[in-house]
Amino acid sequence: MRASDLLHPRPEGLYCPPGDFYIDPVRPVERALITHGHSDHARPGHAKVLATRETLDIMAIRCGPDFAGATQAMALGDRIRLGDVTVSFHPAGHVLGSAQILVEHNGMRIVASGDYKRATDPTCAAFEVVPCDVFISEATFALPVFRHPDAADEIGKLLKSAQQFPERAHLVGAYALGKAQRVMRLLRDQGYDRPIYIHGAIARLSEYYESQGIKLGNLQPATVEDGDKRDFAGAIIVAPSSSFADRWARRFPDPLTSFASGWMRIRQRARQGGVELPLIISDHSDWDELTATIRDTGAGEVWVTHGREEALVRWCELNGISARPLHLVGYEDEGD
Numbered sequence: 144m145r146a147s148d149l150l151h152p153r154p155e156g157l158y159c160p161p162g163d164f165y166i167d168p169v170r171p172v173e174r175a176l177i178t179h180g181h182s183d184h185a186r187p188g189h190a191k192v193l194a195t196r197e198t199l200d201i202m203a204i205r206c207g208p209d210f211a212g213a214t215q216a217m218a219l220g221d222r223i224r225l226g227d228v229t230v231s232f233h234p235a236g237h238v239l240g241s242a243q244i245l246v247e248h249n250g251m252r253i254v255a256s257g258d259y260k261r262a263t264d265p266t267c268a269a270f271e272v273v274p275c276d277v278f279i280s281e282a283t284f285a286l287p288v289f290r291h292p293d294a295a296d297e298i299g300k301l302l303k304s305a306q307q308f309p310e311r312a313h314l315v316g317a318y319a320l321g322k323a324q325r326v327m328r329l330l331r332d333q334g335y336d337r338p339i340y341i342h343g344a345i346a347r348l349s350e351y352y353e354s355q356g357i358k359l360g361n362l363q364p365a366t367v368e369d370g371d372k373r374d375f376a377g378a379i380i381v382a383p384s385s386s387f388a389d390r391w392a393r394r395f396p397d398p399l400t401s402f403a404s405g406w407m408r409i410r411q412r413a414r415q416g417g418v419e420l421p422l423i424i425s426d427h428s429d430w431d432e433l434t435a436t437i438r439d440t441g442a443g444e445v446w447v448t449h450g451r452e453e454a455l456v457r458w459c460e461l462n463g464i465s466a467r468p469l470h471l472v473g474y475e476d477e478g479d
């Protein structure tokens with residue numbers, strides 16, 4: 144059997160005929176294996192969903208308890224049989240519960256890594272190298288210009304700014320799942336013990352992280368009643384960046400806008416978004432992490448899913464690894 148007979152793209156998503164399942168399908172299917180809870184990968188409406196316990200919990204929080212007909216939780220490292228293939232989940236280091244999915248059939252091993260990073264993240268299990276024949280990789284930041292600095296140093300910039308401008312509210316844009324909790328945990332790791340104010344869209348997921356043992360400290364709702372603007376002077380407020388355009392954000396005293404994303408490497412992008420304090424903190428691999436990971440897996444073949452496919456395919460070819468883009472559609476940048 145060729146690798147492409149074991150897994151190949153269909154309009155619904157990446158399909159495994161001998162196992163009769165899809166990985167991160169973008170349309171409702173009979174059986175879906177889900178790598179992690181970001182909305183472009185974890186969609187509601189499948190008959191059966193197999194994922195880590197955390198991903199199932201996150202899907203229930205985001206999509207409601209009836210997000211699938213039936214669910215089955217996979218412990219990391221456990222192997223199960225689906226049709227003629229064996230499947231196991233392994234940590235991806237992307238967000239809480241995120242997993243790579245190893246598909247094995249007659250000695251052939253394909254790893255669908257979903258989204259992943261190698262940098263340290265105190266809010267989720269660290270990426271595990273899974274040796275394989277074919278490695279399926281994302282390519283969100285697959286250009287040599289993308290090199291993520293140490294996230295702790297970026298958080299240091301935020302703390303310094305909050306000290307320097309004690310009269311201004313610091314509004315930090317961060318994706319609701321993963322990035323927001325990572326930013327808060329990094330603040331605590333640097334000794335920040337004041338309350339952190341959070342937008343309502345982040346509350347339930349942050350509570351869930353807490354319930355899973357990821358301590359985020361004193362979190363308070365970032366709600367502004369008329370006339371109490373002073374309360375937020377010098378405060379750090381974490382919110383989805385989409386909320387910055389809302390009336391909600393204008394109520395804070397002289398807000399200083401920050402955004403935690405790998406895209407903040409591109410100054411123009413920060414400027415266009417009106418971001419005064421860009422923080423380069425990404426939950427995706429940068430160029431060095433992508434290329435190192437491909438080497439680490441020992442894969443002789445790489446399939447590239449979403450992002451800047453061309454550069455990564457080219458790098459593989461130059462390094463004697465056969466590679467091709469899968470041209471999967473429907474995956475955006477949630478959680479970058």
Ligand SMILES: [Zn+2]
Pocket residue numbers: 179181184237258477478
């Ligand atoms: Zn993701």
